[in-house]
Amino acid sequence: MTWNNEYFSWKSTGGAAAPSESPSSHRDDAFPENPLLAVLIPRPTAWVSVYPVHGSHETSRVTAAAADTGAVHASIDDEPLVCLIEGYCGASDRPPTLMLGSDSIAPTVLEGLRTHRLCTLSVTTERDWRRNRPDDGDATKNIVQCMAACCGENCGPAKTFCEAGLKPCFPSSSLQSTLDSLPHPILSPSSKMTNNDGDSRHDCRQLSHCNGALKRPPAVESSPVQMHCRLIAEVDLLMSQPTHRLQSTMILLQVDTYVIHPSILREQTTLYPNSISIQGNPDVRKITAKIDCLLLSPLASLGNGKFGSVRRIYHMGRPRPKILSDQEAFHEDTCNRIRWEDCSKWEIDNLVPTVGTDNAPSSDPTCNSHHGNVLDGGTPITFTYRLDPYCPLGYNPMKQVVCPRFIGWISTYEPSSLQHCSQVPIAHISPYSFFIDVARGSRPMVAFAACPRTDELVDSDNEDVHGNHAGNQSKDGNYDDIWKDAQRDAERTGCFCVNFVSEKFAWAMNASAAPLGRGLSEFRLMESARRNGVGGTCDNCNQGRILEPTIPTYTPAPFVNAPTVTQSPAVMECKYVKTAKIPDIFNNDSMYSLIVGEVLNIHVRRHYAIESTSKNERNQCSDSSLEFLLDPKNSRPVARLGYGQEYTVIEECLRQT
Numbered sequence: 001m002t003w004n005n006e007y008f009s010w011k012s013t014g015g016a017a018a019p020s021e022s023p024s025s026h027r028d029d030a031f032p033e034n035p036l037l038a039v040l041i042p043r044p045t046a047w048v049s050v051y052p053v054h055g056s057h058e059t060s061r062v063t064a065a066a067a068d069t070g071a072v073h074a075s076i077d078d079e080p081l082v083c084l085i086e087g088y089c090g091a092s093d094r095p096p097t098l099m100l101g102s103d104s105i106a107p108t109v110l111e112g113l114r115t116h117r118l119c120t121l122s123v124t125t126e127r128d129w130r131r132n133r134p135d136d137g138d139a140t141k142n143i144v145q146c147m148a149a150c151c152g153e154n155c156g157p158a159k160t161f162c163e164a165g166l167k168p169c170f171p172s173s174s175l176q177s178t179l180d181s182l183p184h185p186i187l188s189p190s191s192k193m194t195n196n197d198g199d200s201r202h203d204c205r206q207l208s209h210c211n212g213a214l215k216r217p218p219a220v221e222s223s224p225v226q227m228h229c230r231l232i233a234e235v236d237l238l239m240s241q242p243t244h245r246l247q248s249t250m251i252l253l254q255v256d257t258y259v260i261h262p263s264i265l266r267e268q269t270t271l272y273p274n275s276i277s278i279q280g281n282p283d284v285r286k287i288t289a290k291i292d293c294l295l296l297s298p299l300a301s302l303g304n305g306k307f308g309s310v311r312r313i314y315h316m317g318r319p320r321p322k323i324l325s326d327q328e329a330f331h332e333d334t335c336n337r338i339r340w341e342d343c344s345k346w347e348i349d350n351l352v353p354t355v356g357t358d359n360a361p362s363s364d365p366t367c368n369s370h371h372g373n374v375l376d377g378g379t380p381i382t383f384t385y386r387l388d389p390y391c392p393l394g395y396n397p398m399k400q401v402v403c404p405r406f407i408g409w410i411s412t413y414e415p416s417s418l419q420h421c422s423q424v425p426i427a428h429i430s431p432y433s434f435f436i437d438v439a440r441g442s443r444p445m446v447a448f449a450a451c452p453r454t455d456e457l458v459d460s461d462n463e464d465v466h467g468n469h470a471g472n473q474s475k476d477g478n479y480d481d482i483w484k485d486a487q488r489d490a491e492r493t494g495c496f497c498v499n500f501v502s503e504k505f506a507w508a509m510n511a512s513a514a515p516l517g518r519g520l521s522e523f524r525l526m527e528s529a530r531r532n533g534v535g536g537t538c539d540n541c542n543q544g545r546i547l548e549p550t551i552p553t554y555t556p557a558p559f560v561n562a563p564t565v566t567q568s569p570a571v572m573e574c575k576y577v578k579t580a581k582i583p584d585i586f587n588n589d590s591m592y593s594l595i596v597g598e599v600l601n602i603h604v605r606r607h608y609a610i611e612s613t614s615k616n617e618r619n620q621c622s623d624s625s626l627e628f629l630l631d632p633k634n635s636r637p638v639a640r641l642g643y644g645q646e647y648t649v650i651e652e653c654l655r656q657t
Contacts, residue, residue, distance in 0.1 A: 033152025042300030122223035404639030408435030412489030507549030
């Protein structure tokens with residue numbers, strides 16, 4: 001593969017890491033101002049609400065210095081503000097933690113969050129897309145379009161609920177009492193961190209806690225999933241510059257309490273009724289009700305004011321490790337240590353919902369709304385992790401409610417294979433759905449969450465950035481055996497690539513998650529599996545369509561020392577920035593690490609790109625240059641949902657009804 005006019009290509013101009021010798025053809029003016037918003041699709045969306053800093057919504061933006069010195073009066077007497085975030089993701093399910101970039105949040109909402117340390121996230125759904133602004137005479141606009149980012153902006157506007165055309169849902173007295181019983185977060189002095197170069201710097205503002213109650217901001221009443229959150233940390237991303245709040249940071253929110261509306265639940269006693277296992281993936285949890293993504297109808301951002309939705313759910317069992325007998329020897333060419341049974345099925349979920357067929361809840365019994373209506377059909381599920389780690393649904397709902405998630409297909413080289421020029425590098429690739437952009441603009445950054453290969457970790461401290469990985473080793477002291485290839489390789493080689501997963505790569509993406517040992521390449525695994533007849537089945541035989549998987553090959557990236565998927569519709573070349581650890585709630589709670597990379601180059605095949613909407617259609621944007629976005633009809637991005645192995649394919653952009 002050659003990097004030529006077959007691609008739209010973008011190069012970062014924000015740092016010395018971008019190579020100066022790159023050819024002029026590598027830069028293409030067709031890229032939007034925020035390139036990640038057009039390439040990293042789909043992204044989960046949500047309404048985030050806060051109580052503002054006193055007067056900040058009516059007057060000019062309060063400076064960070066004033067907020068730091070306490071010169072700003074923090075008040076909850078002001079009317080709460082709400083904004084739309086087009087891109088956030090799970091960072092950990094134990095404890096339930098969300099990650100997003102600070103510049104994806106409207107400035108006045110971000111100020112309120114930093115001041116009060118509390119916010120409420122309400123999952124955005126198609127219900128919001130179908131609703132026009134009640135005070136807006138333009139019938140072509142709905143609530144989501146009015147609140148979305150446009151014209152290359154990082155985020156949309158902040159408005160009061162009334163201005164946004166949304167109805168607030170205040171916590172009931174019982175829910176407020178539960179939230180009041182939790183420790184109240186306050187900002188503590190920065191912890192001293194160590195980066196991979198051994199430099200000590202204050203690059204993560206952690207939060208400590210004290211007892212005390214604070215009024216929680218309301219949720220959006222129309223949302224069937226509401227998450228009452230606290231700000232637990234801000235991770236500074238540009239370590240080469242002095243830390244200050246005007247730069248991008250990675251926001252970490254911990255979910256105190258979920259409120260889940262019964263209209264999106266369907267009743268069942270196990271995940272897969274009448275079956276011990278499905279596709280070789282046994283589910284040992286006792287599930288009382290399943291969150292149905294088709295009933296939830298989450299809205300996905302596709303960039304440039306475009307949105308998509310979940311129309312179909314697919315299942316695909318993941319390949320599992322197989323224990324070899326003493327008489328069996330491992331054969332790399334046949335990959336006989338992997339159980340391939342049923343892992344190649346790309347099945348449509350045809351289970352019929354039995355509970356919750358009303359797709360438009362009008363009010364919530366946990367709310368004190370103006371009308372005080374109680375929805376027929378039962379009481380919403382509430383789950384507070386600090387008080388009870390076991391959710392009444394039978395599972396932690398993080399993966400089921402934060403969706404559809406972009407799948408970061410991370411490719412790297414094994415560091416030891418790069419030591420000898422005569423050796424062919426060992427190329428690794430694996431999928432990560434806890435993946436999102438955490439900085440936008442001229443220096444975009446992404447982050448993905450990786451957990452260890454095993455739970456056998458010795459006790460570790462809660463340092464946010466671990467350069468020497470002290471306390472994060474296996475019992476035999478071997479660091480390489482603990483962390484997954486993507487994290488280890490990115491930290492040691494200083495780079496990685498992110499490959500776009502289209503539907504034709506669904507089988508390969510799933511196969512690349514197979515558990516392999518060191519020194520083995522997932523690319524070679526997929527070739528061997530296909531050669532031995534694995535892969536390629538019909539989707540439940542109901543649609544008459546055969547999904548013939550594409551076996552990926554890899555090509556060295558042009559500017560970083562990492563492989564890329566040759567046939568991928570889009571590739572991001574990234575420089576490793578840092579690794580952060582999520583603070584625990586309970587002992588040994590969080591095993592996830594967050595790996596941050598700066599995007600240096602983006603390449604998009606022109607075949608998969610379409611011209612963006614016109615200037616007038618983009619809210620009369622002043623930028624009249626040609627811009628593009630990935631065409632979901634051609635690229636057919638695969639996105640992760642929840643449970644055993646649920647996926648969806650975003651097939652088209654939503655149109656205003």
